[in-house]
Amino acid sequence: MGSSLDRVEALLRQRMAVAGRRPFVLGICGAQGSGKSTLADGLAQRLAATGLRVAVLSLDDLYLTRPERDALARDVHPMLATRGVPGTHDVALGLSVLDGLTQAGPTLLPRFDKAVDTRAATRVRVEGPVDVVLFEGWCVGAVPQDAAALSVPVNALERDRDADGRWRRHVNQCLAAEYQRLFGRIDALVLLAAPDFAIVRDWRIQQEEGLRARLRREGKPVDATMSDAQVAAFIQYYERLTRHILDEMPGRADLVLRLDAGRGLAGI
Template structure:
């Protein structure tokens, strides 16, 4: 497949051919749309979304398509706001990541500005070390492509009956009545569905199974040195995302799927979605 691909927190195979396929698809969608397009890129923790998006942005720019990059992570609710949800909804809401822990109104406002041709847009950032908002950044429209990456981009709500049985020990022990998982599912059916309906193209980095996700995330944590979670804490953290991640693996919510093996070797597959 040509030159060796970029490496980040683990071994990456050569992605050059996969990158070209994805860039071609995005450029084609922009040309056919006749206006700036919003592209969603999803994938489980540690699948390489951030690295991929950075490369795609660089290659799109080289093709004369000014590109803005957004991460769903940067739109987490503040620590104080999530603490409020922990009091009013369920204690598990304090942990960032699941649907309902993002400021969708702020994200929608940012997308409106980025897809327009107005003045400089100020975007939030999130500092995972402090688990709270960080310093904002500014970008200057107009853009031809907006890349929005996030682990649950495009995820769909599950049928009500599918929520009855806990999927792991976290749900069994800390959400025995299903309040938290039903709340998150309702969020997917509401504001998140509205957000995802705006996407012009969806790309999904598909892990071979959920078991590898904790390993990938552990590789990321290893780079954090003294801030890294121990394996027990990491397992509990990743368990928050297992239900939705497994549903996405079972039925990829995207037009283009990049199937990954355990070493993140890619194979791009179109879907019928």
């Protein structure tokens, strides 16, 4: 991770030196389990040690609450009850947080509790204005697919539960609209590129194992965590857009860190 941190920090400081606004927003995109949070946290520590004010915002923390997603499932498509894809985040909240971080005074950053699948009551207080926002997430900076690309299912989930393509069209429309306003705040974009989508299952299983271990340490129940089979089914919600990102984003990201199966740096 040290080499990746060095590369990302160098890009950030180079771009900040010529940027005309604060905070500088660095987008960090990568598939589930690719190490986005670890990279963002390590970079935040480095920057803070040099006197910069830093805020870390995760796209995951902008997920809609479970009742809000249940309403989408009822009114738009049943698959929207499952968090993950564009359309299941509170984009207005993300924009509000970014606006708040430009101003003097406190901004409360939301936190999403995956163990109970809804937003946590506790939020993180950050004093603004900040110099840098590290905005990380699995589809941060993504752009929509062409309509023609939506016609063929990419996996069994889409084939069986979205046979008419209504869910994936809705997701694509959301990504093309309000998400572009959110991602338009990004000043530089880094992609942690998985070697392929197949490895994402293993990475996501490792994440779930880590979550179970943390819950046990805290004396909390692990019933809500997913089995390996459930993880394999869950990541199908992310597959279409993850594949699209790996195909499209390297051509326009400011920095692409190509990872090997162990998340080591394989190329730049």
